[in-house]
Amino acid sequence: MKKVKLGVLVSGRGSNLQAIIDNIESSALAAELAVVISDQADAFSLERAKKHNIPAVHVSAKGYKGKRDEYDALLVKELRKHGVELVVLAGFMRIITPALLKAFPNRVMNIHPALLPSFPGLHVQKAALMHGAKFSGCTVHFVDEGMDTGPIIIQAVVPVLDNDNEDTLSARILKQEHKIYSRAIQLYAEGKLKVEGRRVLLTDGRTSTDDHLINP
Numbered sequence: 200m201k202k203v204k205l206g207v208l209v210s211g212r213g214s215n216l217q218a219i220i221d222n223i224e225s226s227a228l229a230a231e232l233a234v235v236i237s238d239q240a241d242a243f244s245l246e247r248a249k250k251h252n253i254p255a256v257h258v259s260a261k262g263y264k265g266k267r268d269e270y271d272a273l274l275v276k277e278l279r280k281h282g283v284e285l286v287v288l289a290g291f292m293r294i295i296t297p298a299l300l301k302a303f304p305n306r307v308m309n310i311h312p313a314l315l316p317s318f319p320g321l322h323v324q325k326a327a328l329m330h331g332a333k334f335s336g337c338t339v340h341f342v343d344e345g346m347d348t349g350p351i352i353i354q355a356v357v358p359v360l361d362n363d364n365e366d367t368l369s370a371r372i373l374k375q376e377h378k379i380y381s382r383a384i385q386l387y388a389e390g391k392l393k394v395e396g397r398r399v400l401l402t403d404g405r406t407s408t409d410d411h412l413i414n415p
């Protein structure tokens with residue numbers, strides 16, 4: 200099977216990137232990392248990529264304040280240069296503009312540490328805790344022009360425990376993020392994702408919750 204070429208956009212530590220690297224190296228994920236791009240020069244993600252001989256590029260956002268579409272055009276150029284088919288946002292802390300979305304229609308994925316559409320935005324593990332939610336989790340979705348609003352591909356549910364704090368809840372959610380992101384990418388690689396309006400259906404008749412009900 201032809202391997203899907205991924206371009207991963209990052210801003211920070213890159214634990215999701217690492218999980219994807221590990222799953223590719225163990226052949227659990229039929230993909231190839233064509234390039235890792237960071238908007239932050241000192242992102243640890245870039246070190247992770249270099250360690251595995253993956254092209255690692257810093258695209259500085261300096262001088263692009265208020266010109267997000269121009270910055271995204273730089274990303275598109277870099278992604279195309281490396282022959283990327285699927286763009287994977289992994290802790291990339293910028294809003295994506297149509298300049299990138301139009302170049303990769305229904306081919307930009309994001310992971311978010313909450314059960315969307317609840318708790319979009321930032322610091323969402325804390326928000327779930329403060330709200331008194333009994334369950335949180337994580338969501339992989341296709342990116343659209345809104346913030347955390349695109350069609351949902353797969354989710355994992357994580358219970359909120361009475362003695363949780365932001366760190367403990369975040370850590371348990373992160374563990375599930377590392378599983379479902381690769382799973383979503385693998386489903387894409389197998390051509391099994393069909394987008395119908397807001398809904399993403401699995402073409403083999405299963406549902407995307409089959410493997411991920413509640414994860415302690």
Ligand code: GAR
Binds near residue numbers: 212216289290291311
């Ligand atoms: C992850 O928890 C990811 O879900 C979150 O940033 C973290 C990045 O961690 N993304 C967002 O909040 C995007 N809205 P990582 O760099 O270790 O993968």
